Each structure stands twice: as C-alpha cells, then as structure tokens.
Amino acid sequence: MTERHHGVKPFARIAGTGKAVPETVLTNADLEKIVDTSDEWITTRTGIKERRIVQRGEKTSDYCIKAARIALDEAGVKPEDLDFIIIGTISPDMRFPATAIFVQEALRATNAVAFDVSATCSGFLYTLNLGESMIALGRAKTGLCIGAEFLTPITDWADRGTCVLFGDGAGAAVLTKAEDDRGILSTYIGSGGDASHLLYCVGHGTAGFINTGKEDPSERVIHMKGNELFRFAVRAMEKSGLEALKLAGLTMADVDWVIPHQANMRIIKALGERLECPMEKIIVTIHKYGNNSSASIPLALDDARREGLIKPGQNVLAVAFGGGFTWGGSVFRF
Ligand SMILES: CC(C)(COP(=O)(O)OP(=O)(O)OC[C@H]1O[C@@H](n2cnc3c(N)ncnc32)[C@H](O)[C@@H]1OP(=O)(O)O)[C@@H](O)C(=O)NCCC(=O)NCCS
16 A cells, blocks of 8 residues: 655645536537537547537626535635635636626625636636645635636637537635645646647737737637647646646655546546556546536536545645646645
8 A cells, every 4th residue: 555645734725616517518419410520520539428508698707606606615615704716717708807806796705806817728727826825825814716618609610620629617616724734735837838829719819800900700719729739738737747746745656536637538548648547546527528628627626526536635636738838737635
C-alpha cells in the first residue's frame, strides 16, 4: 500500500459543490439530422453520446445561480458571508457587467467582490487558483468559484467539425478556510498565445465588426482546428498534472481520482496513459455532457461526489487545457 504524504498544509477547502445543466438533451441521432455525421463517427472520435443544450431566453447567470445555491446549501454558507464570486466563462451574459455581478445580485451576496475570468476550458481552475490565493493571503475567508458556459448559442450548426462537440452547463464550488489537512493542496495555471488561431471566437470583441465595420457572420461562432489541438492538449494536461502534483508534494500513486477537462475521450485516454493512471481512476462525463469548457471540471466533480465515488480523505487531481492556450492543474483532498 502506498503511504500518503501530508507535506502541504492547505489554506482553503472545497466545502460544497453544485451543478446546473439544461433539461434539453441533444443526442448524436439528433445531430445526424442537422449535419452530415453519424453516431458511430462521433462516438469513436470523441466519446460523446449526447449533450445538454440551453433554450432561447436562458442566460449563463441563470445556471450559475442554480449551481451556486446548491453548493452554498451543502457548505452551510450564507450568501452574505461570501467574500468573492469568481466565474470562469467565455460565454458571459453580456460584454459587461460581469456575469458574476448578476449572480451576486440574485444571491444578495452583498459583501462579495464579483468578477469573471476568461480562460476558456481552464477557467474553473483559474478561479480556484484566485480564490485559494485570496484565502491564503487572508483577504477572504469564503467564496464561490464557478465554471459556466453556454457554448451552443455560439456554435456554428453547419460545421460538423465543431457542432458535435459542445454542450452547456455550470458547476460551482464554495471555498472556505481549511481546518485540517483536507483542502486545496495545489493550484497551477499557465498560458501561452503562440497558437491562439487554433481555437477562438471573435464575438463582441474589438477585433471584429464593432471596430472594423465589416460584418462577418462567422465572428459569432467558435472556430477550431481540432486535429492540430489534439497533441498540444495531451501534453499540456500531462504537464499541468505533474506540476500540480509536485506543488502538492504528491505523486500519481497518491491520487485517488483524476478529473480531466472533458474535451475528447481519446485525449482523456492518452492522458491516462501518459500519467500511468488506469481508466478506473479517471472521472468521465463527456458521454453525457460533451465539452462544456470551463464547466466541465466542476460538473464532473459534483457528479462524482454525488455518486459517492470521491470519499473523505481522498486526493483528486484536476487538469485542464483550452484555447488561448490556457492550462492548469489542481490537487485537492476531501
Ligand atoms: C475535433 C476532433 C474530434 C476531430 O477528430 P479528428 O480525428 O482530428 O478528425 P479530423 O478533423 O482530422 O477530420 C477527419 C475527417 O472527419 C471529418 N469529420 C469532421 N467532423 C465530422 C463529423 N462530425 N462527422 C463525420 N465526419 C467528420 C472531416 O471532415 C475529415 O474528413 P476528410 O478526411 O474527408 O477531410 C478531434 O480533433 C478533437 O477532439 N480535437 C481536440 C479538440 C479539442 O479538444 N477542442 C477543445 C479544446 S478545449
């Protein structure tokens, strides 16, 4: 049996989690009617069987609020006790105010500072890094970290290379001060822009119509060169995992569960091989939610906890990568 290390004393812990996903399910069979694709292609190339999609009129903040309320209930934390609300999202309600402000208002979290972080699929781990740092520095005691995306409204439904991949949802975690050796043992984040053209969406940015005056419908949607991203994704997640473990003073032998960003089942399997981690220890939700960017890790975390997979005292390694590029890893003990 492996002896556990207890080298790092955590500053913050995850005291509650919550999630919210749309009720509407879009299956691979449904997609076969929209673009030239097949359940067989999508399943073998990605592992995705279905995804959840939002309806017209819904907003990213609606799902953040639902997920946050569940997490707050579990943690026994009142909204007025929150010192921060940080949301990782690339699909906010508006250009401004930040989606976190709408969540703050709905929760009546009057004592919190609320802001968004744009870090694509690594967004949730960025919020965890910031939240943990604020608690470690004594600038906050309690806060909310959320990963939330509405990707399907910014998906090109004529592009079979991307529209089969994405889904919508939100996941939340309440952070409080750690009381013992359970908590966030490390957070590691990084970024680099040398291949930003492989995955981007101009949206309402100044690089687009708003400043150029040239209307181009393709600005509205996600552009991706999936096959070129693939190799980078595996390498970045492996590096992030190893860095996060090093910072936590642990090795893979100490890890009970790995929660990777859910971009593609083949990427997840390749990561498992590189980390020498058996698939039984890897939390997979891609078959039911698809890739929902910054929401994927907190959604998988919440599902795994509620299914009773993650038990008290166990070590979890979360790893992500995303457009930008961005990447990150974190080790936490429940
Ligand atoms: C997107 C992805 C599933 C595509 O798989 P792939 O094996 O790389 O496939 P390719 O893009 O090389 O395309 C291979 C063929 O399948 C076709 N194809 C693409 N999407 C298809 C679909 N939905 N259904 C059927 N065929 C499809 C392509 O047109 C291409 O056909 P061609 O050979 O006739 O030109 C895969 O590259 C991937 O998941 N990459 C990582 C993406 C990612 O992680 N993005 C998010 C970052 S957070």
